[in-house]
Amino acid sequence: xxxxxxxxxxxxxxxxxxxxxxxxxxxxxxxxxxxxxxxxxxxxxxxxxxxxxxxxxxxxxxxxxxxxxxxxxxxxxxxxxxxxxxxxxxxxxxxxxxxxxxxxxxxxxxxxxxxxxxxxxxxxxxxxxxxxxxxxxxxxxxxxxxxxxxxxxxxxxxxxxxxxxxxxxxxxxxxxxxxxxxxxxxxxxxxxxxxxxxxxxxxxxxxxxxxxxxxxxxxxxxxxxxxx
Numbered sequence: 001x002x003x004x005x006x007x008x009x010x011x012x013x014x015x016x017x018x019x020x021x022x023x024x025x026x027x028x029x030x031x032x033x034x035x036x037x038x039x040x041x042x043x044x045x046x047x048x049x050x051x052x053x054x055x056x057x058x059x060x061x062x063x064x065x066x067x068x069x070x071x072x073x074x075x076x077x078x079x080x081x082x083x084x085x086x087x088x089x090x091x092x093x094x095x096x097x098x099x100x101x102x103x104x105x106x107x108x109x110x111x112x113x114x115x116x117x118x119x120x121x122x123x124x125x126x127x128x129x130x131x132x133x134x135x136x137x138x139x140x141x142x143x144x145x146x147x148x149x150x151x152x153x154x155x156x157x158x159x160x161x162x163x164x165x166x167x168x169x170x171x172x173x174x175x176x177x178x179x180x181x182x183x184x185x186x187x188x189x190x191x192x193x194x195x196x197x198x199x200x201x202x203x204x205x206x207x208x209x210x211x212x213x214x215x216x217x218x219x220x221x222x223x224x225x226x227x228x
Contacts, residue, residue, distance in 0.1 A: 002024060024115050127196050
């Protein structure tokens with residue numbers, strides 16, 4: 001299991017933290033990350049674009065000129081697509097761009113993105129920011145002290161409200177609670193900063209109950225009695 005140094009908000013070392021290999025140590029699956037990020041960006045689209053067809057334009061009820069004898073091309077309506085002010089042929093209409101993505105793919109994309117950032121040494125763990133009150137200046141000093149450069153993603157617990165309010169006004173800094181961590185925000189960030197409490201871990205699966213040696217003879221005797 002890989003480990004990373006834990007620093008204080010002042011940039012001093014405060015121990016180490018283990019990174020879960022199932023989250024930060026897998027081989028990144030690039031096709032899955034691409035599909036999940038594409039779906040996430042598609043879901044952001046409003047889909048409210050709309051153009052009018054010839055049926056939705058005003059006018060055009062009368063034929064512009066007679067069918068034959070004028071020397072001009074035949075026309076049926078001044079609201080046909082070839083006319084100025086006419087309807088739009090095959091134009092966009094309101095639609096939903098969201099895509100259905102399996103939950104397993106979403107989780108795999110996030111783990112792949114975190115593993116990619118961890119492999120590049122772009123994952124920073126802070127013991128705690130410990131801001132007594134929201135202050136953007138203190139947040140900027142903390143990022144400079146821990147060496148977070150470029151576009152920074154700060155992942156906090158929902159209880160760390162002072163830190164969230166402090167970081168959100170900084171340019172090129174995005175703040176997320178642990179429950180909203182996603183592949184896109186990780187991939188577009190140069191550095192991912194976690195507090196020690198916000199560091200993600202894999203949930204422990206419920207192990208099957210083991211039968212003790214003393215229970216086996218009793219269970220066998222009960223089964224034998226039922227057979228008799």
